[in-house]
Amino acid sequence: MRRLSQRKALTLVRELDAFPKVSESHVETSASGGTVSLIAFGAMALLAFFEFFVYRDTWMKYEYEVDKDYSSKLRINIDITAAMKCQHVGADILDLAETMITSNGLQYEPVIFDLTPQQRMWQRTLLLIQNRLREEHALQEVLYKSLLKGGPTALPPREYASIEPLNACRVHGHVYVNKVAGNLHVTVGKPIHHPQGHAHIAAFVSHDTYNFSHRIDHLSFGEEIPGIINPLDGTEKITYNHNQMFQYFITVVPTRLNTYKISADTHQFSVTERERVINHAAGSHGVSGIFIKYDTSSLMVTVSEQHMPLWQFLVRLCGIIGGMLHGLVGLFFDVICCRLKLGVYRREEVQLHNEMNNLNNHQTSLLAEAVPQE
DSSP states (O other), rough: OOHHHHHHHHHHHHHHHHSSOOOOOOOOHHHHHHHHHHHHHHHHHHHHHHHHHHHHHHEEEEEEOOOOOOEEEEEEEEEEHHHSGGGGGGEEEEETTTOEEEEGGGGEEEOOOOOHHHHHHHHHHHHHHHHHHOOOHHHHHHHHHHHTSSOOOSOOOSSSSOOSSEEEEEEEEEEEEEOOOOOEEEEEEEEEEEEEEEEOOOSSSSSGOOOOOEEEEEEESSSOOTTOOOOTTTTOOOOOTTTTEEEEEEEEEEEEEEEESOEEEEEEEEEEEEEEEEEGGGOOOOEEEEEEEEEEEEEEEEEEEEEHHHHHHHHHHHHHHHHHHHHHHHHHHHHHHHHHHHHHHHHHHHHHHHHHHHHHHHHHHHHHSSSSOO
């Protein structure tokens, strides 16, 4: 009964096979067929190997929504060097609501404007990366995914003390402003605030000392994240005119960054530049200095790092090596089934042998009885 039930089960499973196969008696093996099989197996193994690297890779997903956080403060990180002495320049911020943000959070440090060879090499490398980022925007995703891996993005300090005079002023630090449009400016004279507005005391500064050649080593908005390169980092402007005005128009976009290495609320920004000479006689009015006018966007961008799910990787992997797996599984079942069949045949052979022995013994006993006794 057990043997009959096993045969019925095997017959039922065999009937469920939806893939018709050619009988082995009709298949002829050849060297060319074996070569094609080896090439096919090698190609499947290579594709499966590359598929594993695709599974390990990640990509950045961008989502957009309205920025509902309008009450928080916006942090501005500043590191600008102007080619004037610190007692002659002042920096402050005036926003759209006529609120003056004093430079209490900023430090004035006398420095040498010219860079050392090591610093100049750093700046050239940074400018080269900036040019590549403008041409290939996909490199920004590489920077997002490689946060904290590379070296520092700040200007390296001088490797030795110099005897040159300190002819420039480095304005660096951070300030918190309202999330409205504003104007960060570095110009002649220290800023003062009065009920009618604000002004810079420039009367005691000689016009011949005006020189707003400058270098922006770092300018960012929001939380400062190591490894991120901002559009104005490494920018250097040289002028030989005492009445030069430099203007930067910036649009700041709130950005929420979620990667496998860091989660932070920061800001991206785009910038356009303009510079002109102040000449009141020609109708070009204004004040000499560096003016950074910024405005915040109403949209917020969420940048999240995505990874292929495990189930999707397994499905893609089965699609590549499914035929090979099918052959291996079929071979495994053929071996198991052959062993089962051999076991059945052996049991039947032993049973038949026993029956033949019993029959021979029975026949021998009958012949012994049929012989007459004398």
